[in-house]
Amino acid sequence: MMDAGIERRPLANVRIAGIACAVPGPSVPVLGPDAGAELQKVTSSTGVSSRHVALPDVCTSDLCQAAAERLCVELSWDMSTIDLLVFVSQTPDAVLPSTACILHGKLGLSAGCAAFDVNLGCSGYVYGLQLVASLINSGQARRALLLVGDTISKVTSPVDRSVALLFGDAGSATCVEFTDQPTAMTFVLGTDGSGAPHLQIPAGGFRQPRSNETAAVVSAEGGNARSAENLFMNGPEIFNFTLARVPALIAAVIAQAKWVVADVDAFVFHQANKFMLDHIVKRMKLPKEAVLMELAEVGNTSSASIPLAIVTGLRERITREPMRLVLAGFGVGFSWAGLAWSSDRPVVLPLIQT
Amino acid sequence: MTRAEFIRILEDLIELNPGTLSGSTRLADIQNWDSLAVIGFIAAADEHLAASVPAQRIYQCETIDQLLDLLKDKLQ
Numbered sequence: 001m002m003d004a005g006i007e008r009r010p011l012a013n014v015r016i017a018g019i020a021c022a023v024p025g026p027s028v029p030v031l032g033p034d035a036g037a038e039l040q041k042v043t044s045s046t047g048v049s050s051r052h053v054a055l056p057d058v059c060t061s062d063l064c065q066a067a068a069e070r071l072c073v074e075l076s077w078d079m080s081t082i083d084l085l086v087f088v089s090q091t092p093d094a095v096l097p098s099t100a101c102i103l104h105g106k107l108g109l110s111a112g113c114a115a116f117d118v119n120l121g122c123s124g125y126v127y128g129l130q131l132v133a134s135l136i137n138s139g140q141a142r143r144a145l146l147l148v149g150d151t152i153s154k155v156t157s158p159v160d161r162s163v164a165l166l167f168g169d170a171g172s173a174t175c176v177e178f179t180d181q182p183t184a185m186t187f188v189l190g191t192d193g194s195g196a197p198h199l200q201i202p203a204g205g206f207r208q209p210r211s212n213e214t215a216a217v218v219s220a221e222g223g224n225a226r227s228a229e230n231l232f233m234n235g236p237e238i239f240n241f242t243l244a245r246v247p248a249l250i251a252a253v254i255a256q257a258k259w260v261v262a263d264v265d266a267f268v269f270h271q272a273n274k275f276m277l278d279h280i281v282k283r284m285k286l287p288k289e290a291v292l293m294e295l296a297e298v299g300n301t302s303s304a305s306i307p308l309a310i311v312t313g314l315r316e317r318i319t320r321e322p323m324r325l326v327l328a329g330f331g332v333g334f335s336w337a338g339l340a341w342s343s344d345r346p347v348v349l350p351l352i353q354t
Numbered sequence: 355m356t357r358a359e360f361i362r363i364l365e366d367l368i369e370l371n372p373g374t375l376s377g378s379t380r381l382a383d384i385q386n387w388d389s390l391a392v393i394g395f396i397a398a399a400d401e402h403l404a405a406s407v408p409a410q411r412i413y414q415c416e417t418i419d420q421l422l423d424l425l426k427d428k429l430q
Contacts, residue, residue, distance in 0.1 A: 221389070222388055222389055235389050235390075235392075235393055236392045236393050236396060236409035236412065239393045239397070239409075243396070243406065275393065282401065283401065
């Protein structure tokens with residue numbers, strides 16, 4: 001059963017002013033023209049036909065930086081007025097320093113600006129929003145830059161079809177600020193650490209440092225092969241986790257916001273894969289037309305998938321009219337987070353291609 | 355739902371003609387029994403029987419009968 005944890009007080013006086021996303025280069029097909037029926041079955045289940053792949057010299061931070069620079073210009077945010085930078089990613093520039101510090105320098109932010117990293121994936125965008133909104137709500141910041149993204153293509157084995165055909169790269173920037181208006185953001189957060197082994201890169205940290213051994217590609221289940229430095233994903237276990245947690249998460253978010261399903265204009269879920277999202281829709285009897293499905297040309301972009309779905313699937317509407325949205329991120333950790341957000345016509349830039 | 359009805363759902367799931375599978379069919383002999391089929395089995399158990407099945411226990415099964423035994427509380 002879902003343990004909903006404490007009911008967190010809705011965060012007032014916080015406004016999401018703008019969202020932008022950047023992807024590296026053109027969208028590249030996941031399959032070659034001569035792919036067999038078995039691989040085509042995989043892509044019809046995942047719903048991913050192409051995605052953007054970062055070149056070796058392009059990092060997540062570069063994509064986030066491009067998105068942040070354009071968005072701040074569009075919003076007329078002077079960089080000197082930003083007092084908080086949070087970078088959420090599992091693909092940082094380096095082990096240290098924090099990529100947020102590197103970005104602080106590149107963006108030319110002020111010396112009074114706090115900057116730090118948060119290591120989360122699929123749930124990371126909503127966690128990041130909760131963090132910056134809390135700090136703004138409590139007077140610790142007035143203008144925050146939330147930079148969230150991943151370049152998972154760098155850590156997938158090309159001969160592991162459980163991941164190689166699914167993930168794409170993207171970075172996002174979200175500008176969040178204090179407002180006098182009575183806004184309310186309602187968050188539900190959770191974690192099940194027993195799921196950690198089911199989605200992980202085992203080597204490359206300090207428990208299992210890189211070595212010749214960890215770099216060796218070895219055969220794995222189902223004819224796949226990967227090294228201990230590659231991403232491992234146990235699809236069936238993650239599907240089970242999703243069934244156990246996500247419907248309850250979405251229901252809790254809606255209930256705590258004192259909404260009902262029919263109040264929600266759009267559901268923006270982590271774009272894990274089409275099969276999983278279809279199943280959640282069916283299981284929760286959600287109105288299909290209100291649930292964003294935006295992974296055909298970008299794939300699963302990990303922590304960037306929620307802002308990216310807003311950019312590619314909701315831009316026209318969300319910039320034109322106030323909306324009630326439910327955001328939900330879930331996955332690696334296992335970790336999950338949901339948000340009920342009454343949006344007030346934020347600036348949303350068209351997708352940026354670097 | 356009966357065991358026979360759930361077998362029919364499994365046949366549909368792994369794109370086999372009705373009547374192809376029986377309780378004694380070995381999973382290793384089914385060409386389409388892969389990780390996508392395991393996820394499909396979990397989804398079908400959730401959708402039709404509101405049952406939750408740990409993936410690890412599915413991987414331990416060798417026959418269709420053993421798979422259905424994981425759902426025996428929910429199947430007639």
